[in-house]
Amino acid sequence: MRIARIRREPETTQVDLPDLEVLDPLIKKYKGKKGNMIPLLQGAQSLLGFIPREAFEKLATDTGLSLSDMYGVATFYAQFRLNPVGKHIIKVCHGTACHVQNANEVSEALCDALGIPDGATTPDGLFTLESVACLGCCSLAPVMAIGNDTFGKLNGAAAVKIVKNIRIKENQ
Amino acid sequence: MNHRKFRLKNQIISMENTQVIVGLGSCGIAAGANKTYQKILELQKAENLSFQLKKTSCVGMCYREPLVEIIDETGAYLYGEIDEDRAIEIINKHIVQQTPVKEYIVQSDFMETVDDTFTREQVKIALRNCGHIDPESLEEYEVHGGYNAIRKIASEKLTQMDVIQTLIDSGLRGRGGGGFSTGLKWKFANSYKSDEKYIICNADEGDPGAFMDRSLLEGDPHSVIEGMITGAYAIGATDGIIYCRAEYPLAIKRLNIAIIQAREKGYLGKNIFGIQGFNFDMYIKEGAGAFVCGEETALIASVEGQRGMPRKRPPFPAESGLWQKPTNINNVETFANIPWIINNGAAAYTAFGTEKSKGTKVFALAGKLKRSGLVEVPMGITIRDIIFKLGGGIQKDKKFKAVQLGGPSGGCIPEYLADTIVDYDSVNATGAIMGSGGMVVMDETTCMVDVAKFFLDFTRKESCGKCTFCRIGTKRMLEVLIRISNGDGKEGDLEKLLNLAEQIKNNSLCGLGQTAPNPVLTTIKYFRDEYEAHIRDHKCPAKVCKPLLTYTVDDEKCTGCTVCAKNCPPKAIDGERKKTHYIRQDDCIRCGACFSKCKFDAIVLS
16 A cells, blocks of 8 residues: 655745846846946845845856856855845844843844744744844944834834834734 | 023024024934924925025934034024924924024033033044035035145146145054055055056945944045045046945945036046046945955955955055056045045144044944944043043943953953053054944943953854964854853863964954954953953853853842743743742743843842
8 A cells, every 4th residue: 555645835935036037137237347246146136135046047147157156255245145035124233332232132032022033034924033233323222223214222122012013014 | 612692682583594404314314313304394394484404414423313403693503312392392492483492402602511521522524524514415515625625736736746745744544443654555556557546445344333434424425535536646546436335325325426426517537627637437336244345355356246355465455456456445534534634734634643643533432321422533532531521421320341442353441541542552552453443332231251252253253264263263262252151161261262362363364363363362351350250150240141140039029920930931930929939040041031021120130
């Protein structure tokens, strides 16, 4: 008797890739220019939100840059993301000023509340939690930024409250 | 300071000539300045008020943001902490009823305020326009003497060597932290002949705790551009690049506006200011988030589109830099000083400062200070004066313990050396460095082992990985520090740290590795007893390192609300409702959850 194997669906759902043709104007602008690799990757990320494998491959074929060089650059710099991120990116500042004003408490409280480790994305794809080096608002430490909004003089509870409010708005 | 009498009664003040200026730097916006601006705009439209509403950038008093300045025919009044409600109040009272609101004034010619000590000791050269002009207006920059340095070069027919000599005479040293003479650097760059030559502005301000360059670029982008044009003339550069952190979107936006304005006016382009053959243009290159790119050869690699890894010098960039062409790199603050020096002469600049460090230095004050913000002080002022006169002392009047200068490359200066004067050589003698100007103040509740661990964790993550000692040595040092702060430190750990530090310093190619051990070295030098308390007594005197703390319940304060017991991950807290709780020390994992959740301060740390 054959045992029917239960096929497990992959836990993470495949994110629908946007049409990679959106990269064409970018490629046209930078193709053949010296020092174009970082602007190309930055452009691709701002169009797609992250840089998927397919985008690397398209950039390599269309511009002639080597795939390994591009991968090397993309993994060297903190800015580039190779995985999809949440709708809201929570950047908790861990600069010196924020550190001495207890930024750890803010990060820990957010990890607890969202149920994810630092650097991860919530399963519903709403939030990505990141620690960043310095947002440059040291006088308001500890600070976090969500999108274009910066929140200062936080503690754990205050940070969690802000995130909860965003979630409530999103669920409406 | 002479204070003029308060405005005369019945004096008629024209509303058309009254300016309302809102500070819209990144800090101000984070504190809510955009909302304040919108509110004033709404009010102006709704009530048809004829005053001029303007924008400016960072005023420097970050601790009083959002800031609104009202300038009328009687003088200037700077209002602090102006939220939307207060904005309505000051517009109604000051402008409509013509009575200034004294309670909110932080600075004015008419009265003394507690904030006067913040500005009294300052000399603003690099920051001369910050907080006074609209950074998105070329006209306002020119009204304040903008582009006069280049006009002077053109009209007085100053040669390249004249400009370089003025800078050498001024004694200006690189404000990025290196402290090398800017004039001499330009002289070297000038001496290499090439058809293409680059001048780069290093705006990759990566030090955590430093925001001088951001404030300057947001507040006065044209002064940096003018400094670069002057430099381009002096060394014969053909192209300029501003390498700016991508984390500073507002700075990039304002720089882009400024470059376009300068280009339209012909200040960038061909035969600039009528100087035949002086062709120069510039663009912005956005960094991609790597601290090591502040190092000049790594920065060049990054502009070329590669991984930002430093290379061996010589050849120095002055000989072979970007695309193997002669390249000169200076910091934002250095460039901002240059137009002032050309306009006012070297002697005016050397009037400030000490024998070997001339002029002024911008510092970003942060940490446990009453007033944090951006200050520019003459070299030679003591660190104590900066902290207590400008910074207003320590928050909650706690004990001042140390000040961190120079970020991850710098070190901690203890309280007993606070009378050290600010100049390159005096600061270096303490083991710290002047750095780019981040000054983070620490009080008795800051653990120095934790601070060292924090910086080492930073440099370990940011090490590019090229040199073995920097890549692996910092990791090994961090492991020892983590061990110490977890209470597992061993005898001999300090010697191990010192030995590793020495090797990393000696065997790394670039500044990142060579200076990475500095935070550890200075904290061991000045706070050895704190390390020993962690290692021998398993105690953290500042009560920061959680694994070394004991949590107990204060019988008198505990109300028996059960919040701590509910939130305790290992369920190590016993107690009935409305009765004193008790922590079983054997099961306690020292996570601190009870301490942060207790609303009655009943959890005691020891």
